[in-house]
Amino acid sequence: MALNCVLFFLLATFATTVSATDHIVGANKGWNPGINYTLWSSNQTFYVGDLISFRYKKTQHNVFEVNKNGYDNCIIEGAFGNWSSGRDFILLNKSKRYYFICGIGGCSDGMKVSVVVHPLPPPPPSPSAIAAMHSSEKAAAPTTVGGFESLVVRLMLVGLMVYGCGRI
Ligand SMILES: *[C@@H]1O[C@H](CO)[C@@H](O)[C@H](O)[C@H]1NC(C)=O
Numbered sequence: 001m002a003l004n005c006v007l008f009f010l011l012a013t014f015a016t017t018v019s020a021t022d023h024i025v026g027a028n029k030g031w032n033p034g035i036n037y038t039l040w041s042s043n044q045t046f047y048v049g050d051l052i053s054f055r056y057k058k059t060q061h062n063v064f065e066v067n068k069n070g071y072d073n074c075i076i077e078g079a080f081g082n083w084s085s086g087r088d089f090i091l092l093n094k095s096k097r098y099y100f101i102c103g104i105g106g107c108s109d110g111m112k113v114s115v116v117v118h119p120l121p122p123p124p125p126s127p128s129a130i131a132a133m134h135s136s137e138k139a140a141a142p143t144t145v146g147g148f149e150s151l152v153v154r155l156m157l158v159g160l161m162v163y164g165c166g167r168i
């Protein structure tokens, strides 16, 4: 296989496997008092490998990862970790509920956020699996279409790869 083809292949593989999301806490409102972060967190889905990031004035606030008791009662004792750069990116590498609070007073003013991190969704079905599904008489409408977009990307990349290799 020509080197160009190998590069195309590596690129295609990379592009289809890297899809971690960076969840910016509070979106354009950032990490500040007086914001209901329950509304923010319930509006998105977190998967293992995603990042959660906090943006704030580092002289005024910070971030502590605590347990449920720490979250409910605004207590930082026994925290799992703390961050204070003003622009903190935290890897959500476990499937569990995470709790973050501000450790400098802001917690009682609403600076607390809890997110549920889900296991990675199953990979999209392969083209042959889809073909098998379509040829089956009993094939019901799929209940989820989560993998569809990434399947399209995958097929496009494969097309690109074939096209690219063919032209070399
Ligand atoms: C935030 O919004 C949720 C959902 O509407 C609500 O249940 C909760 O009481 C609110 N929290 C605060 C502190 O207002």
Ligand SMILES: *[C@@H]1O[C@H](CO)[C@@H](O)[C@H](O)[C@H]1NC(C)=O
Residues within 6 Å of the ligand: 039, 040, 043
């Ligand atoms: C939920 O997310 C959508 C799309 O990102 C946004 O338009 C909407 O304002 C969000 N709603 C809340 C309550 O944050």
Ligand SMILES: *[C@@H]1O[C@H](CO)[C@@H](O)[C@H](O)[C@H]1NC(C)=O
Residues within 6 Å of the ligand: 076, 079, 081, 082
């Ligand atoms: C913050 O984290 C550092 C280690 O990263 C630790 O040494 C320090 O005790 C923590 N601070 C508090 C208040 O828990």
Ligand SMILES: *[C@@H]1O[C@H](CO)[C@@H](O)[C@H](O)[C@H]1NC(C)=O
Residues within 6 Å of the ligand: 091, 093, 094
């Ligand atoms: C997850 O990240 C934390 C903090 O960065 C680290 O201590 C821990 O070992 C990681 N766990 C896994 C399963 O990678």
